[in-house]
Amino acid sequence: MMKRLSQTLCFLVLLLTSLLLLGCSDDSGSTKKKLEGLYTFSGGPSGGTFQYYASAIATIGQKQGQKLLARSSGGSIENIRLVNSQKADFAVAYSGHIYAGAHASLKNDENTYDNVLVMAYLYGAPAQLVVKAGKGINSPLDLAGKRVGVGNAGSGAAANAEIYFSSLGIWDQMDREFLGYRNAATAMQNGQLDAFWVFTGYPSASILEVAMQADIRLLDTYTAGEAVGLFKNNPFFTAVTVPANTYKGQTQDIASFQDGALLVANSKVPDDVVHQILTALFDQDGLDYLVSVHNSAKSMSVETGLKGVVTPIHPGALKFWQEMGISIPVLAE
Numbered sequence: 001m002m003k004r005l006s007q008t009l010c011f012l013v014l015l016l017t018s019l020l021l022l023g024c025s026d027d028s029g030s031t032k033k034k035l036e037g038l039y040t041f042s043g044g045p046s047g048g049t050f051q052y053y054a055s056a057i058a059t060i061g062q063k064q065g066q067k068l069l070a071r072s073s074g075g076s077i078e079n080i081r082l083v084n085s086q087k088a089d090f091a092v093a094y095s096g097h098i099y100a101g102a103h104a105s106l107k108n109d110e111n112t113y114d115n116v117l118v119m120a121y122l123y124g125a126p127a128q129l130v131v132k133a134g135k136g137i138n139s140p141l142d143l144a145g146k147r148v149g150v151g152n153a154g155s156g157a158a159a160n161a162e163i164y165f166s167s168l169g170i171w172d173q174m175d176r177e178f179l180g181y182r183n184a185a186t187a188m189q190n191g192q193l194d195a196f197w198v199f200t201g202y203p204s205a206s207i208l209e210v211a212m213q214a215d216i217r218l219l220d221t222y223t224a225g226e227a228v229g230l231f232k233n234n235p236f237f238t239a240v241t242v243p244a245n246t247y248k249g250q251t252q253d254i255a256s257f258q259d260g261a262l263l264v265a266n267s268k269v270p271d272d273v274v275h276q277i278l279t280a281l282f283d284q285d286g287l288d289y290l291v292s293v294h295n296s297a298k299s300m301s302v303e304t305g306l307k308g309v310v311t312p313i314h315p316g317a318l319k320f321w322q323e324m325g326i327s328i329p330v331l332a333e
Helices: 002-024 049-063 076-084 095-102 156-168 181-189 205-213 222-227 271-281 284-293 295-299 315-323
Strands: 038-042 067-071 090-094 116-132 147-149 175-177 195-199 216-219 238-242 254-266
Touching: 038 049, 038 076, 049 067, 049 090, 049 254, 049 271, 049 284, 076 090, 076 095, 076 116, 076 156, 076 254, 090 095, 090 116, 095 116, 095 156, 095 254, 116 156, 116 205, 116 238, 116 271, 116 295, 116 315, 147 181, 156 195, 156 222, 181 195, 181 205, 195 205, 205 216, 222 254, 271 284, 271 315, 284 295
Parallel strands: 038 067, 038 090, 147 175, 147 195
Antiparallel strands: 090 254, 116 195, 116 216, 116 254, 238 254
C-alpha cells in the first residue's frame, strides 16, 4: 500500500513539473512568466564578470520591488539570442556583438537580432595581449607562426581576437589555441604558448599569475589596429590605456582598445520597469553596491552611462538618460 502511494505521489510530482515547464514557453519562442511580473536576467558562466553583474543588478532591482531572477549563460552571444527571443528579459552583452546582431553579421549566423535594446554601459573589457619578455615579440604582427591562446571557443574573447588578428592579416598564420584565461596562463608558464589574449577588465587574475612566475610584456594592440582601419570598421571599439604598473614588470602605459559590456533589455520590457531599474542602479547606493561586488564597477557613472553605445536604446532608458542630461549617441537614436 505504501509503495503504491509513493509511486502515485512521484507520478503527480512529475506531472506537475511537466505542466509548469510547458506553461513557461510556447512554440513561438516567447516566454510566459512563471509568476506575473517575473523577469529573468541572463549573465554568463558561473564565476565570470557577467554573472557577478547579473546577480548584483537583480539584487538591486529586487530591493526596489522588482521580481528579477539572475541565471547563468554561455555569455554575450547567447545572451543576445536569449533576449531577442524573450527567453530572457535582461542581460549583459558586448557592444560589438549587439552591433553585429543588429546588422545580421554575427559569425555563422545571418539572423537579425533587433529586439535587443541598450540600457546602459557597465564597464570596459580591454584587449590585453601578453608575451614573455625577451622573446623577440615586440608587436602583435610578430605573432605570425606563434602559439597564441585566444580564449575559449565561442567566447566573446575569441570572437574579438578573430576580428583583431584577421584585420592584421595573421589570424590564419597563428597556431591558435582556444583556451580559457586560467588554462592559457598555465600553458604559458609551462612553455606551451608564446602569447595569450585576454579581453576583460584589468588587472586580470590570469596575467597577474603569470607575472608572478616570469617576466612578461604587454603588447600595444592599438597602434597596429589603427594602422589597418580596425576602429573605423568596428565603431564599438574605443581606445583605452592600461596604466603602468598594473602588472609586475610593466613600467609603461600600454595603448589598447576595449569593447563595452552593456546592460540590455528586450524591446517588450515595459518602459517604467527599465526606468526604475536604471534609477536604482545609478543611485549612489546602487553604484556602491556594484563596486562591492566587482571592482570593475568603479568606472561606472551617470556621465559614462552611454559610453561605446552604437545601437538603439530602450525607450525607458532613453527617458532616464535624457532626464540625466546625457547626450544621446547619434547612431543610437
